[in-house]
Amino acid sequence: MTEQQARQEMVQLGASFFQRGYATGSAGNLSMLLEDGNLLATPTGSCLGELDPERLSKVTPQGEWISGDKPSKEIAFHRALYLNDENCKAVVHLHSHYLTALSCLEGLDAQNCIRPFTPYVVMRVGDVPVVPYYKPGDQRLAEDLSQLAGRYRAFLLANHGSVVVGKSLREAADNTEELEETARLIFTLGDRAIRYLSDDEVAELRSR
Numbered sequence: 001m002t003e004q005q006a007r008q009e010m011v012q013l014g015a016s017f018f019q020r021g022y023a024t025g026s027a028g029n030l031s032m033l034l035e036d037g038n039l040l041a042t043p044t045g046s047c048l049g050e051l052d053p054e055r056l057s058k059v060t061p062q063g064e065w066i067s068g069d070k071p072s073k074e075i076a077f078h079r080a081l082y083l084n085d086e087n088c089k090a091v092v093h094l095h096s097h098y099l100t101a102l103s104c105l106e107g108l109d110a111q112n113c114i115r116p117f118t119p120y121v122v123m124r125v126g127d128v129p130v131v132p133y134y135k136p137g138d139q140r141l142a143e144d145l146s147q148l149a150g151r152y153r154a155f156l157l158a159n160h161g162s163v164v165v166g167k168s169l170r171e172a173a174d175n176t177e178e179l180e181e182t183a184r185l186i187f188t189l190g191d192r193a194i195r196y197l198s199d200d201e202v203a204e205l206r207s208r
């Protein structure tokens with residue numbers, strides 16, 4: 001994919017998230033690894049619904065700002081993932097409604113906050129660990145993600161939102177949507193008794 005195609009894809013996926021209510025205001029940010037080894041990212045304060053391909057931020061993996069508008073502060077934790085996970089080619093971070101609601105619950109399992117009850121999260125994403133709450137911009141967010149990088153494809157940031165990595169921006173976006181829909185199901189099911197997948201059923205999916 002050329003850099004121009006990458007810029008177009010980021011603008012299109014941002015608009016799609018915004019139009020369908022996955023992102024509101026200037027919340028959320030996207031990034032992807034370019035063929036030249038640098039990162040393309042959404043600028044600070046930008047609305048995902050109104051991205052301009054020529055103004056997207058370009059930074060080195062070490063965080064040096066090369067061109068475009070100033071990158072989001074949250075690019076620090078994106079970089080932690082690229083630097084510590086060789087398969088990470090894109091990152092989607094959203095404050096989407098149901099995943100953020102889930103991130104505010106007490107008593108989540110920090111190793112895996114989504115106990116499987118449909119096959120798709122198991123097949124596409126796997127376990128989703130929870131990163132503790134830190135105030136926006138706190139570098140411990142990046143430090144914690146550095147520790148978890150490479151072992152997981154998605155993370156829930158407590159009282160904040162989701163972070164999903166992918167081999168492409170499209171894959172990270174698709175898996176973010178899968179997680180958001182799963183979180184929505186959790187709230188739809190509410191207090192009802194859920195038939196969770198058994199350990200054997202989960203193991204069978206994981207072995208695929």
Ligand SMILES: [Zn+2]
Pocket residue numbers: 028074093094095160161
């Ligand atoms: Zn955020």
